[in-house]
Amino acid sequence: xxxxxxxxxxxxxxxxxxxxxxxxxxxxxxxxxxxxxxxxxxxxxxxxxxxxxxxxxxxxxxxxxxxxxxxxxxxxxxxxxxxxxxxxxxxxxxxxxxxxxxxxxxxxxxxxxxxxxxxxxxxxxxxxxxxxxxxxxxxxxxxxxxxxxxxxxxxxxxxxxxxxxxxxxxxxxxxxxxxxxxxxxxxxxxxxxxxxxxxxxxxxxxxxxxxxxxxxxxxxxxxxxxxxxxxxxxxxxxxxxxxxxxxxxxxxxxxxxxxxxxxxxxxxxxxxxxxxxxxxxxxxxxxxxxxxxxxxxxxxxxxxxx
Numbered sequence: 001x002x003x004x005x006x007x008x009x010x011x012x013x014x015x016x017x018x019x020x021x022x023x024x025x026x027x028x029x030x031x032x033x034x035x036x037x038x039x040x041x042x043x044x045x046x047x048x049x050x051x052x053x054x055x056x057x058x059x060x061x062x063x064x065x066x067x068x069x070x071x072x073x074x075x076x077x078x079x080x081x082x083x084x085x086x087x088x089x090x091x092x093x094x095x096x097x098x099x100x101x102x103x104x105x106x107x108x109x110x111x112x113x114x115x116x117x118x119x120x121x122x123x124x125x126x127x128x129x130x131x132x133x134x135x136x137x138x139x140x141x142x143x144x145x146x147x148x149x150x151x152x153x154x155x156x157x158x159x160x161x162x163x164x165x166x167x168x169x170x171x172x173x174x175x176x177x178x179x180x181x182x183x184x185x186x187x188x189x190x191x192x193x194x195x196x197x198x199x200x201x202x203x204x205x206x207x208x209x210x211x212x213x214x215x216x217x218x219x220x221x222x223x224x225x226x227x228x229x230x231x232x233x234x235x236x237x238x239x240x241x242x243x244x245x246x247x248x249x250x251x252x253x254x255x256x257x258x259x260x261x262x263x264x265x266x267x268x269x270x271x272x273x274x275x276x277x278x279x280x281x282x283x284x285x286x287x288x289x290x291x292x293x294x295x296x297x298x299x300x301x302x303x304x305x306x
Contacts, residue, residue, distance in 0.1 A: 048085025
């Protein structure tokens with residue numbers, strides 16, 4: 001695949017450490033990555049980073065989000081959180097939202113030193129949005145624009161979390177919960193059936209299960225018992241909140257409460273028609289790419305008032 005100007009899009013694996021924990025990073029760019037704006041993609045609770053952001057489905061245009069943005073001239077990065085994919089899984093911990101924000105701090109430190117890039121454009125989905133938001137709170141100097149997709153604030157009005165809480169006592173007997181093909185398919189049927197093509201869900205499941213047969217329980221615990229884990233007042237970056245029309249993880253009212261508290265006036269709220277939870281694997285994914293591209297390429301305000 002080629003980007004603008006005919007440069008070939010290539011991928012490169014990287015490794016860094018958070019203390020003694022090995023973290024796997026994946027980079028894609030068209031030609032040399034030097035001097036390009038960098039995007040950091042943050043995955044959710046039930047799948048590692050490459051299946052989410054670099055999913056290859058034959059015949060599906062722009063199926064890989066990383067290829068799409070690399071082709072536009074961005075240097076694209078994703079990282080497997082501790083406990084996921086190819087990153088370390090040996091520590092007996094929950095791997096909660098705060099731990100994920102620590103992973104992003106370690107990953108961003110590595111990328112900034114390697115590429116000498118400026119602040120990141122950051123996209124997080126589901127619990128990845130919570131991790132990304134907490135990272136932006138702790139390291140405001142590292143985030144220029146922040147996209148939060150399929151996130152939740154307090155959890156009020158969330159049918160998905162209401163159902164998840166019923167299963168939490170059983171899940172809490174272990175630090176990890178098993179996943180299988182049926183579970184991956186349930187992500188696309190629990191809110192509204194028909195929002196994703198079967199061949200895409202099957203390819204997604206293949207990619208996820210090639211790396212993991214279980215997932216850490218920590219983000220589920222946080223989202224069921226410890227919300228809110230983010231303080232919107234502490235987020236200084238320009239921010240967009242993306243909410244699928246059928247997403248059951250958070251109500252519109254819950255997200256608007258978060259949105260209203262964001263202090264930066266450079267903020268947007270977008271409802272995604274026909275989309276449930278996993279935006280990039282939905283039938284209407286091109287709509288998400290369009291909105292995200294516009295947000296990431298939006299010019300900075302010339303005038304901000306006195």
